[in-house]
Amino acid sequence: xxxxxxxxxxxxxxxxxxxxxxxxxxxxxxxxxxxxxxxxxxxxxxxxxxxxxxxxxxxxxxxxxxxxxxxxxxxxxxxxxxxxxxxxxxxxxxxxxxxxxxxxxxxxxxxxxxxxxxxxxxxxxxxxxxxxxxxxxxxxxxxxxxxxxxxxxxxxxxxxxxxxxxxxxxxxxxxxxxxxxxxxxxxxxxxxxxxxxxxxxxxxxxxxxxxxxxxxxxxxxxxxxxxxx
Numbered sequence: 001x002x003x004x005x006x007x008x009x010x011x012x013x014x015x016x017x018x019x020x021x022x023x024x025x026x027x028x029x030x031x032x033x034x035x036x037x038x039x040x041x042x043x044x045x046x047x048x049x050x051x052x053x054x055x056x057x058x059x060x061x062x063x064x065x066x067x068x069x070x071x072x073x074x075x076x077x078x079x080x081x082x083x084x085x086x087x088x089x090x091x092x093x094x095x096x097x098x099x100x101x102x103x104x105x106x107x108x109x110x111x112x113x114x115x116x117x118x119x120x121x122x123x124x125x126x127x128x129x130x131x132x133x134x135x136x137x138x139x140x141x142x143x144x145x146x147x148x149x150x151x152x153x154x155x156x157x158x159x160x161x162x163x164x165x166x167x168x169x170x171x172x173x174x175x176x177x178x179x180x181x182x183x184x185x186x187x188x189x190x191x192x193x194x195x196x197x198x199x200x201x202x203x204x205x206x207x208x209x210x211x212x213x214x215x216x217x218x219x220x221x222x223x224x225x226x227x228x229x
Contacts, residue, residue: 033117033118033130034115034116034117034118034119036111036112036115037111039108039111039112040108042107042108042110042111042112043103043104043105043107043108043111044056044057044060044061045111046107046108046110046111046115047060047107047206049119049213050206050209050210050213051209051229052220052227052228052229054227055227055228055229060202060206063199063202066199067199067203070195070199073192074188074192074195074196075092076184076187076188076192077089077092095200095203098203099203102207103203103206103207116128116129116132117129117130117132118132118134120132120134136217137217138213138217138218138219139216139217139218139219140154140158140218140219140220140221140223141157141158141161141212141218141220141221141222142154142157142158142223144216144218149220149223150223154223155222155223155224158220158221158222158223158224158229159222159224161221161222162221162222162229165201165205166198166201169197169201170194170197170198170201173197174190174193174197209221
């Protein structure tokens, strides 16, 4: 009830202070720059900068929906049912807040406030310059070591990188938890553990890919004839 009252108060203040961002009627002969999706889709539009369109527009949203549907089956911690607690569910709460606030709300904020004409980066205090040109040469991961990403060797190296990331990311924590005889692993089971860690690694892979693009201009890690990651 308290959360509901706070949200209502914020929405009332927001609606009184800020006008709705309505623009003139659309003109078929004039394409707006930048062409932005509704605010709730700007996170997906921002991901198109870092991922293949099929990955950003279909695979990642599908995994988000699948992960949300799988939460009741993957969450075996009975604590916190019927009452609020952080100490007993800190890992679950931190993981959810990271996925929602950082990987979703933060990307929406970037799309709303930091993306201007040409989908270029503008700080909030900068004026949008429609004539601004930024030269950025994107490379694939294997091109950093002088190997063409679309060659057979580039295909193999990219596949190895992805296999090591997901393979070792699933196997190493499993043997660590098994060696220490963690009761959580026994209750979870191998199948639910593999699904949980796969979704977690996919979630962590998003900021990793963004950092690689912003620092090293890496476009794709694994280039294949069917999809690019």
